[in-house]
Amino acid sequence: MAPPRLRGMLNIGLQLMITVGIFSANLVNYGAAKIGGGWGWRVSLGLAAVPACIIAVGSLFLPDTPNSLISRGLHEQARRVLRRIRGTDDIADEYDDLVAASEVSCSSVTVRRRPWRDILERRYRPQLTMAVLIPFFQQLTGINVIMFYAPVLFKTIGLGGDASLMSAVITGLVNIVATFVSIAAVDSLGRRKLLFQGGCQMLVCQVIIGTLIGVVFGGSGEDGTTIPRAFAVCVVVFICVYVAGFAWSWGPLGILLPSEIFPLEVRPAGQSISVAVNMLCTFAVAEAFLPMLCHMRFGLFYFFSGWVLVMTLFVAAFLPETKKVPIEKMTVVWKTHWFWGRFATDQQGAHTDVAHSKVQTSNNIDV
Template sequence: MLNIAFQQMITIGIFCANLINYGTSRIKGGWGWRVSLGLAAVPALVITLGSLALPDTPNSLLERGKEEKARAQLRRVRGTEDIHMEFEDLVAACDQAKLVKHPWANILKRKYRPQLTMCILIPFFQQITGMNVIMFYAPVLFKTMGFGNDASLMSAVITGLVNMLATFVSVAIVDRLGRRILFLQGGAQMAICQIIVGVFIMKTFGTTGVVGEIPKTSATLLLVFICFFVAAFAWSWAPLGWLVPSEICPLEIRSAGTSINVSVNMLFTFFIAQAFLAMFCHMKFGLFFFFGAWVVIMTVYIAFFLPETKNVPIEEMHLIWKKHWYWSRFVEEGDKPGNNRDTAAN
């Protein structure tokens, strides 16, 4: 639940940005976009100024060998002198972390092949759903599909609101239902919605892609199915794309696994953002079938290759991989004494 709060904050930020865009679009004179763009400096300024007053954590001080300053900081944080037991725990954790050598070399070992694969494919699949296309270019997308200027911005506000509220659903049920069922249900719902939206646009605009006016009823239905798609993503692949990679990596590969997960996510966010407009112009309605096909592929992948990780402590995750029909061959061989096949070629 706490891990998903990261994604929750992102959705709140997107919703607030959509509200600001809608509000500034109504400023007369056509210069509202400057206000919208300029307001983006506000959170950046808050972060910058806040960082100047941000104190070091006791953990950070310990890692740099400043034990007395770490004690003083812990007393300040807790507001009490009775911090001996907690401080000893911090020291023990810091000492254990120092024992971790070469996490990047470790994650290439054969026995960590499941974690490496998941840390690459899950963020890749998360971006190839097409969700960022809708969130980044929602006003352009809706306007191209026939919505008016104000209507396209309001539609973006609605999808942003759905995105934010649906993430709360994931926070509430992820530890009850588990990860796999949310992945599978969300993937199925997204695929269906992508196909329906693609067929709708195909029948409305054909292969010409000429912008026209969509009847109000049809526009409402189109927005509803896009909202269903956004909701499915928001309670499945959006938060779980961060959660699952973080809870499957043991200490000796955690830093490398987390770095790979974030890097792949940001890299494909960039690629898709740059390529979307050109793809939409050339593929038209086919773009939704393209993303829909990827959603089917990744849902099938989860069904066959991702075991359930709910309520499994990190130190026991290797037992889950050992029981898996496919990953067991890597984990068991990697655990054999004297097995040093540590390269990616294995």
Template sequence: MNVWMLIIGRILLGVGIGYANQSVPVYLSEMAPAKIRGALNIGFQMAITIGIFAANLVNYGTAQMKENGWRVSLGLAAVPALIMTVGALFLPDTPNSLIERGMKEEAREMLQKIRGTTEVDAEYDDLVEASEVSKLVENPWKTIMEPRYRPQLVITALIPFFQQLTGINVIMFYAPVLFKTLGFGDDAALMSAVVSGLVNVFATVVSVFTVDKFGRRALFLEGGIQMFVCQIATGALIASVFGVSGDGAFSKEKGNLALALICIYVAAFAWSWGPLGWLVPSEIHPLETRSAGQSMNVSVNMFFTFVIGQLFLSMLCHLKFGLFFFFGGWVFVMTVFVYFFIPETKNVPIEEMNRVWKSHWFWGKYIPDDAPGLANAHHNNNA
């Protein structure tokens, strides 16, 4: 009826998305066996990319409608929301959650069920120990600021910050605007957005099958290098055609090259910083700071999504092709950060993550020798 209806609807959508992004990665990390935790968690990101692709298709279709196309586009979003709501009724609680609420026998039974074996004593003991430590924590937000949680705090704040400064949301939010600016027509711009959305889906599937084999660091680093090269090349290509004045037009060949570079960039993000931006923060926190940590991850992510979304069109007007160099510079910084400060977490049980930090050249000094998970880790290694 009016703009307020749109704003209120968007706020409600934001609350729903915030709740989902807070709970789903943590739920998956707590339920999944360590050896396939990455693949299952990235299933979350894959579902998001399929949703983005489906939304691009819907937008392309409803753009052809003479009346109420935008109403149909927005209204169809109720379908996945309904599926999620009904599906959530059938989800069991995680063993961690059951232990936290004193239902220890139910927790053991659930652990046996999801691991497919009765031999769960060691993992169950880890969960109980983590729960006991967690109960001593009165304020998770105050606790997460303690020096012993410094690695998790820094990485949980910086990963979502860096994820948005890859520039991906500029591409995904404004793909039709961007392609139209580059000389594609209205329909061609929407179709180009559909193409980049399809690339997003397939590349995320690649991540599902490689994250537990090659590890988080390998995907972070390869994706970072690929994104950096594509952004510099795209910026140079646009500069060669439009210069600073903005006058010029893409030939068909150069237009296709720009689309190809953007798709290669989207692919790099979709198998690296996209899914890993949700996976790594959700798996590195001990139980006592896990909810606070994931809240921080989602909040930082959404805040900088908002900032980039608000500033992008102004930045495009002022920086022109330099916008791609701006994001390319940030991708370089974050790739260096990963190389030096993010340890490998593949195949590490979630309650034994402290041994990863303890053995790291920089973060090790923050982890006390009596930190939970270290004793069991030594025992398991010896066994």
């Protein structure tokens, strides 16, 4: 529903709300930890029902997108929703473009309502690769290690229980503030610059954090070892810098990029694959972290820094810039790329040319 010039900013609003939710959860945990009688963790888990109820009730009032309504033949409802989200009755041109794009998607000889089969075709190979690797890389930045287990991690490096929870609250606040930076910069600087800069920042921070912890603990991991206060403060500072780098790069853009690279005919399958990979990797990292921390100690940060190096080089070589490119013209981005261009077949180009000829004012919309 977002216009191309604001698509990045509006999409990252999702990530902003996620960071607010994480910060709120950290505050709840910090307060619940002070409840005596062993009830704190019950209160913490029970309060998760509140946002769940809000989501359930709110979903009853959430409208479908105009594009979805048009594809199902509900044209009058589509017009009403479009007027509502644009705040004007002057929606004729945009509505006609949406109808034309929907007709192209539904009437193409190569599109037979088989998005899960079609997405495996060679011409969609670049988008499918990004839909898998971007969420995969996002989780291997190590951010979930920080955000899920910050209290455990901080306690491991020598901070007390309350101090570790407060440090987790601080990182949550940094996460929120840095996300605003991404909102302000993503549609001007572009996706590639933010991802590359954020990757370099996270790489440096993880190497420094691993080295600081390694200097104190070494490889033995003996119980009772405590980290000097100055070292603990340095670790917390660099973790905050690391979180900031993630929050204005791989955090929001890991959600934004898969949402804007797929053509209409395979977008449901592409989005589903991206979300599924994200959830699977989140689960795997969450389950593996504690055993890895016990065995690898400070080497865990070197492990994730190695992945950050790989994903940063991947972005520099293989990710095209997509800022301000209308969704229906996104195919051109892949056709002109030095590597992915070889996957753009003549059949795809012909299909894209038909779409462009039917959509006359696409610069004003986001199909």
